Amino acid sequence: MKRLCSTALAAFLVLPAAAMADDLDGLTPEQLLPLAQKEGSVTVFSLSSRIAKIEAAFEAAYPGIDLIGLDMSSTKQIARVEAEQQAGVHAVDVLYIADSPVVFTKLLEEKRIVNYVPPRVAGVLEDRYKAPLLTQRLSTKVLMYNEKAFPDGSPVTNLWQLTKPEWQGRVLMVDPSQRGELLDLLTEISLHPDEMAAAYKAEFGKDIEVEDGLEGAGEQFIKALIENDLIMLPNSDVLNKSVGDVNAKNPPVGFGTYSDRRDNEKEGWALQVANNVEPANGILFPAILTIADKAPHPAAARLLIDFMFGDDTPTGGPGFEPFNVPGDYAVRPSIADHPDSVKLGELRAWTIDPAKTAVARGRISDLIITLQ
Numbered sequence: 449m450k451r452l453c454s455t456a457l458a459a460f461l462v463l464p465a466a467a468m469a470d471d472l473d474g475l476t477p478e479q480l481l482p483l484a485q486k487e488g489s490v491t492v493f494s495l496s497s498r499i500a501k502i503e504a505a506f507e508a509a510y511p512g513i514d515l516i517g518l519d520m521s522s523t524k525q526i527a528r529v530e531a532e533q534q535a536g537v538h539a540v541d542v543l544y545i546a547d548s549p550v551v552f553t554k555l556l557e558e559k560r561i562v563n564y565v566p567p568r569v570a571g572v573l574e575d576r577y578k579a580p581l582l583t584q585r586l587s588t589k590v591l592m593y594n595e596k597a598f599p600d601g602s603p604v605t606n607l608w609q610l611t612k613p614e615w616q617g618r619v620l621m622v623d624p625s626q627r628g629e630l631l632d633l634l635t636e637i638s639l640h641p642d643e644m645a646a647a648y649k650a651e652f653g654k655d656i657e658v659e660d661g662l663e664g665a666g667e668q669f670i671k672a673l674i675e676n677d678l679i680m681l682p683n684s685d686v687l688n689k690s691v692g693d694v695n696a697k698n699p700p701v702g703f704g705t706y707s708d709r710r711d712n713e714k715e716g717w718a719l720q721v722a723n724n725v726e727p728a729n730g731i732l733f734p735a736i737l738t739i740a741d742k743a744p745h746p747a748a749a750r751l752l753i754d755f756m757f758g759d760d761t762p763t764g765g766p767g768f769e770p771f772n773v774p775g776d777y778a779v780r781p782s783i784a785d786h787p788d789s790v791k792l793g794e795l796r797a798w799t800i801d802p803a804k805t806a807v808a809r810g811r812i813s814d815l816i817i818t819l820q
Contacts, residue, residue: 472746474567477754481510483747489514490748492542493525495735498770499544505766506755513748522547523628526554529740533560538742541749544756545736546587547628549806556580561738566754569780577779583734584756586777588706588721589633590730590797592691594699595720602722604701607637607644608651611672619673620687620702623680624816629733633703634816635809636731636798638666643727650726667815674819684708692717703730706775709788721775723790732777732799758783 472480484490490513492499499517506515520528522545532539543561545551555561565578577583593602604610610619624631637644641664648656648665658668681687684704691702694716701722709719722729737753739746758764762784763772772778774789785791 472750473564475747475750476567477751480747480751480754484510484745484751485512487745487748488512489516490541490745490752491516491518491539492544492752493518493520493528493540494544495520495522495525495546496544496771501770502756502767505770506752509755509766510751513751515752521627522551523626526550526628529555529560530558533741538740538744540740541743541745542752543736543738543740544584545738546733547632548581548734548736548800548802549632549809550628551736551738552580552802553806555738560741562741562743564739564750564753566750566757568754569757572781573779577734581734581736581738582753583779584737585735585771585779586732586792586799587629587735588730588732588775588795588797589629589703590706590775590795591701591722591725592688592704592706592708592719593701593722594692594694594696594718596694596718597696597699602701602720602724604722605724606647606651606726607669607728608648608672610701611669611676613676615676615701617677617679618700619676620679620681620690620700620704622684622687622704623682624813626682627684629731630703631809631813631816632733632800632805633731634670635805635812636800637669638664638812639804639808640727640798641665641667644669647727662815663811667812670812670815671819674816688715688717688719692719694718706789707771707773709775710773721790721795723794723796725796728796728798730797732795732797734802 494517497519499519503515503517525543525545563581565582622630624634644665645656656665658665662668687702687704688708691699706721712719737756739749743749755767757780758768760782763769764783768783772786774786777785777792
């Protein structure tokens with residue numbers, strides 16, 4: 449690999465931090481490498497436990513750089529970055545994070561993070577995936593069912609069926625106060641009142657009547673779902689085992705992560721996405737890679753983000769293969785959808801608009817609290 453000459457390296461080392469960061473943005477991985485090796489390590493907060501696989505692959509590709517990966521929910525990442533930076537602490541380099549409505553309002557607008565787009569992939573990514581923050585892949589919160597218990601397909605074909613007596617106490621979701629992506633899911637349902645009203649009429653044969661104090665059929669659905677004893681769980685592991693257990697005779701359904709299907713064989717699950725659901729089965733949302741303000745290892749941070757976009761092969765190579773699974777969708781067009789995955793264009797999920805979700809989610813959060 450090419451290395452910067454000692455004069456260029458020395459110049460970088462005496463630049464002010466802001467100027468240095470700007471200059472680093474245009475460097476290739478080969479140019480970043482000697483600077484990153486001098487820094488010696490890079491710390492990332494990750495929404496996915498698969499960061500452990502990235503750690504091994506990154507350290508093999510770039511000897512001399514220790515990747516410290518901490519598996520942490522987006523909600524906890526946001527709270528920790530806010531608290532540390534308010535205390536003048538700048539310990540993390542990279543955030544691999546979802547819950548984009550809050551990331552935009554609490555981190556980006558407050559200048560607690562910096563957007564970085566690796567030059568190597570900038571020309572192939574759609575603009576919507578490069579700004580205001582960099583999207584590495586699209587993830588999901590969608591309705592999942594047990595394909596062994598229901599071999600003929602999903603037992604649910606309309607979201608409103610989840611409000612009927614036969615599903616009372618048999619619909620699961622991780623607590624939205626613990627995982628912001630689930631609050632984004634409920635918020636997105638509220639933002640589609642016409643589609644939810646049409647689905648209601650298709651299921652019940654009559655027009656919906658929205659109660660006073662509620663805004664549209666989406667909010668009426670949220671109320672009906674919670675009042676039908678929606679079970680809120682502490683984490684996705686409990687949800688996946690409950691929904692997907694291969695030995696279950698009459699398992700529940702749950703709003704979970706489609707890509708957790710990758711662990712079916714290892715865990716003894718039979719998770720499958722309920723795709724043919726009216727008016728949608730859930731949401732697609734961006735998994736964001738971004739650099740923390742005043743990152744202590746700025747060159748290594750950029751090198752890691754570049755690495756996690758993978759190589760030019762259809763699987764993305766070591767930098768992306770941990771995410772090339774059913775239910776994860778690369779935004780880099782050269783990386784193909786997993787063959788066991790519903791094609792992105794056929795997935796019946798709404799793609800969130802972070803700006804609209806950010807405006808609406810406070811009201812939905814309050815609604816959930818009043819109903820619990």
